[in-house]
Amino acid sequence: MARIDCPNCKKPASSKHKQCPHCQFALQGLTEQSRQVIATQHYYEQKQKLMNHSFLALILFLSGFLYLYSRTPEPQSTEMMICQGAIAVGFLWYLINRIRIVFLKKK
Template identity: 50%
Template sequence: MAIISCPQCQKSISDKHKVCPHCNAAVGEMDEQTQHRLAARTKLQQHQSLMNQSFVALILFLGGFLVLYWQHPVPGSWQQNACYAAIAIGVVWYLVNRVRLVFLKRKKL
């Protein structure tokens, strides 16, 4: 009995399972090519999701920076603190997503 990854949800399952207990994918009935195609599709969907999140994080960062640059909020006001928070959250979120993308690209199908 070996532990394999489900081609659809990428969670560990036994090779004896006919159906994945996590996502109910019929693993036992799939041939090798179908499993590979399903795994590639899942990886592409994860990649697209991370790219979308990176884009939203970049917009959050730029929005905070541009409001801070053009509006010149009063020092110590809630507007200035909100701009700083948006910039910090956007940068951290963007960097975390980029690292996650690197690890996703390194992962074998």
Template identity: 50%
Template sequence: MAIAQCPSCNKPISSKHKTCPHCDFDVANMDEESLHREAVRKRVRKQQKIMNYSFLALILFLGGFLYMYWQQPVEGTWEMLATQCAIGVGLIWYLVNRVILVVLKKKK
């Protein structure tokens, strides 16, 4: 008996298990094609999750920028600080997510 990793969830399982106890993935009937399909499916899911995060970051950035543009908060108030934080966090979060997407696409 050896410890292996589930191709679906990457959690440790026994090599004698026929299905993964964590995600119920059928490990017994794995061939090369199904391993490749599962790896592609997992990579696409991860890319979609990162893409959703980048959209949220963009919304945060644009929300802060548009609030600053339309409301024109006074310098030194909490509104100005909140909009500047939203712009900064949204921009950095967006850029980090885009870099992660580029790295994931190069790993093909």
């Protein structure tokens, strides 16, 4: 009985388990090569999801700036607060996603 890492959730499981006890992924009959292929696919799916989130955050950030400088809302108005909120949320969301991508690459 050897310990293997689940290709789906990366948590340890026994090689004799039919399914991963953590994520219920089918482990029975997988070769080492197929486990590596599944793990690589899972990595690229996660990376693509984080890149999509980064793109959406960047769009939110830039749309806040675009509205702020094209419409020039009154100071202390609701429009100004929404623009500043969109800029702040988009910027923080973008930074967080980029950090998550860096940690994903280090795994």
